[in-house]
Amino acid sequence: MRSLLFAGTALALLASPASAFNLSAIVQVGNNNNQNVQQAIPGSLVDQIYATNSAIGISTGDDNDVQVKQKAAKWSLNGAEVLQLGNNNRAVIDQETSEGQGHYTQEKVCVFICFWVTVPHLDELHSNSAWTAQIGGTNYAYTYQRGGGGAGNNSGTLQVGWLNNSMVFQVGSNSQDTIQLGFLNGSVTGQFGKGNRVETVQLGVLNGQVTVQGGDNNFARNIQAGALNGSATVQLGDRNGAATTQIGVLNGSLTGQVGYENHSNTTQIGALQGAATVQVGAFNNANTTQVGVLNGAGTTQVGAFNDASTTQLGAFNESGTSQIGIGNDSQTTQVGALNKSGVGQYGTNNDATVTQLGFGNDAEVSQESQHNWAGVSQVGNGNTATVVQTTY
Numbered sequence: 001m002r003s004l005l006f007a008g009t010a011l012a013l014l015a016s017p018a019s020a021f022n023l024s025a026i027v028q029v030g031n032n033n034n035q036n037v038q039q040a041i042p043g044s045l046v047d048q049i050y051a052t053n054s055a056i057g058i059s060t061g062d063d064n065d066v067q068v069k070q071k072a073a074k075w076s077l078n079g080a081e082v083l084q085l086g087n088n089n090r091a092v093i094d095q096e097t098s099e100g101q102g103h104y105t106q107e108k109v110c111v112f113i114c115f116w117v118t119v120p121h122l123d124e125l126h127s128n129s130a131w132t133a134q135i136g137g138t139n140y141a142y143t144y145q146r147g148g149g150g151a152g153n154n155s156g157t158l159q160v161g162w163l164n165n166s167m168v169f170q171v172g173s174n175s176q177d178t179i180q181l182g183f184l185n186g187s188v189t190g191q192f193g194k195g196n197r198v199e200t201v202q203l204g205v206l207n208g209q210v211t212v213q214g215g216d217n218n219f220a221r222n223i224q225a226g227a228l229n230g231s232a233t234v235q236l237g238d239r240n241g242a243a244t245t246q247i248g249v250l251n252g253s254l255t256g257q258v259g260y261e262n263h264s265n266t267t268q269i270g271a272l273q274g275a276a277t278v279q280v281g282a283f284n285n286a287n288t289t290q291v292g293v294l295n296g297a298g299t300t301q302v303g304a305f306n307d308a309s310t311t312q313l314g315a316f317n318e319s320g321t322s323q324i325g326i327g328n329d330s331q332t333t334q335v336g337a338l339n340k341s342g343v344g345q346y347g348t349n350n351d352a353t354v355t356q357l358g359f360g361n362d363a364e365v366s367q368e369s370q371h372n373w374a375g376v377s378q379v380g381n382g383n384t385a386t387v388v389q390t391t392y
Contacts, residue, residue, distance in 0.1 A: 020049070023054045023232070031062040040071045051075065057082040059090075065090040070128070075102045075120075077127040077152070087137040095128035095290070098147035127152030135160045136183075142167045145174075161185070172196070172216075182207075193218070193238075204229070207246075215240070226251075229268075237262070250271075251290075259284070270295070292317070303328070314339070325350070334360070347372070 022039040039053035051074055051272045057066040061084070070078035076097040084091060101124035109115050128145045129152065136159065136391040145153040145168075154175040157166045162183040168176055174191040178200045186208040189198045195217040200209055207224040209231040218235045221243040229246040233255045240257045242264045251268040253275045260282040266275050266289075273290045277299045284301045287309045295312045297319045308330045315333045320342045327349040332341050339356045340363070354363050354376045361378045362385070369391040376385045 021052060023052070025056045027058045028064075029060045029367040030064065033059045033062070033064045033066075035059065035066040035068075037068045038070070039068075042071070042073060051077070053078045053079045055080045057090070059084045061086050061089070063088045067092045069094045071369045072128075073097055073126070075122060075125060077129075079123065079127070079129040079130050081228075084139075085135045089134045089137075089139045091132045091134065091141045091143075093132065093143045095130060095143075095145045097126040097152070097155075125152070127234055127239045129154050131156040133158045134162070134164075139164045140166070144168065145170045147172060160186075170196075174198075176200075177286075191218075198222075208355065209233075209244075220244075231255075235262075242266075257284075264288075275299075279306075286310075297321075301328075308332075312339075323350075334361075342366075345372075356383075 023172045024037045024252055025391045026035050027113050035057045037055045039055060041051045041053060051072045051095045053070045053072055055068040059066055064084045065386060066082050068080045072078045078095045080093045083093045086104045102120055102122050104118050106116050108117045109117050116167045130143045130145060132141045134141060139159045141157045143155050149371060152173060153170045155180045159166060159180045161181060164180045165186045166178050167188050169190040170176060171192045174196040176189050178187050180187060180202045182204045184206045185202045187200050188210045190212045192214045193216045197212045197219050198211050199221045201223045203225040205227040207229045209222040211220045211233045213220060214236045219241045220233045222231050223245045226248045228250045231244045231246060231253045233242045234256045235242060237259045239260055240262045242255045242257060244253050245267045247269045249271040251273045253266045253268060255264050255277045257264060257279045259280055262279040264277045264279060264286045268275060269291045271293050273295045275288045275290060275297045277286045277288060279286060279301045281302055282304045284306045286299045286301060288297050288299060289311045293315045295317045297310045297312060299308045300322045301308060302324045304326050306328045308321045308323060310319050310321060310332045312319060313335045315337045317339045319332050319334060320329050323330060323345045328345045329351045330343045331353045333355045334341060335357045336359050338359060339361045341354045342364045343352045344366045345352060348369050350367045351373045352365045356363060357379045359381045361383045363376045365374045365387045367374060367389045372389040374387045378385060
């Protein structure tokens with residue numbers, strides 16, 4: 001009888017959920033605070049050995065609202081921390097992981113008598129984790145994370161000021177950071193896939209950014225400093241990268257990339273500037289830099305291994321670049337005012353370089369087929385250059 005008791009005790013210890021538990025800590029100081037935390041660990045006792053939920057919410061001030069809902073499947077982890085200081089803040093975090101990967105083995109345990117027990121072994125851990133810190137008044141943060149996948153989803157949102165807004169959607173093993181300092185800023189991030197990452201920093205008044213990434217291993221960075229700047233980034237495919245920096249007032253940027261290994265960099269310093277970049281294909285690269293007032297740049301690349309660079313310094317400059325094909329290269333530099341440049345390349349391995357310094361210059365380059373090259377340099381006032389090249 002004693003041997004059976006010892007054997008049963010050993011079997012129970014081996015099959016018990018060693019690490020499966022829920023943990024929640026709530027601290028509220030102020031008026032009309034509300035927190036709702038729901039945590040669940042499904043599965044059998046053997047499945048729960050690697051599962052855990054943890055939630056910590058702290059609110060000081062008045063009219064704060066924190067809601068955390070977590071569900072971790074077997075082999076999984078959830079974690080959420082929320083800190084709110086100020087007035088009328090609200091943070092909602094909803095996390096649910098899919099099942100991780102693991103395997104079972106049958107192990108022989110002998111305590112006076114021998115038993116075969118099922119032992120779980122962790123191969124891949126699915127984990128969600130979200131951080132939200134709001135300091136100020138009437139801030140709103142919403143985080144939605146589903147299947148973890150390996151490293152799991154990670155999200156961090158920090159808002160300091162008034163009337164800031166941040167929403168995050170992640171499905172897969174994504175990572176995201178949002179920092180907003182000022183007031184009336186808005187940020188929306190949606191990621192669908194694996195290994196995607198978004199970094200957003202907004203400093204100033206009424207800046208807004210929207211980022212949507214579908215695919216795997218995409219990267220997007222948005223930095224806005226000033227007022228009334230807007231940025232939108234959409235990436236569909238794998239291993240695409242987009243970086244946008246806006247410093248000033250009323251600058252606008254749009255980036256759309258579809259394909260594989262496309263990269264775009266947009267920098268705007270000044271006021272009332274606009275830039276649009278569209279890349280479809282693979283291994284395309286676009287760089288746009290605008291410094292001044294009322295400059296506009298548009299870049300479209302369809303194909304593979306195309307490279308476009310646009311630099312505009314001054315006011316009322318306009319640049320348009322369209323490259324369709326493989327291995328095309330375009331460089332456009334405009335310094336002054338009222339310059340205009342248009343480059344269109346269709347084919348393979350075309351190269352165009354346009355440099356304009358002065359006032360009222362106009363250059364147009366159109367190349368079609370293979371191995372065309374055009375170089376235009378204008379210094380002065382009222383210059384016009386047009387180059388059209390076609391080979392078959």
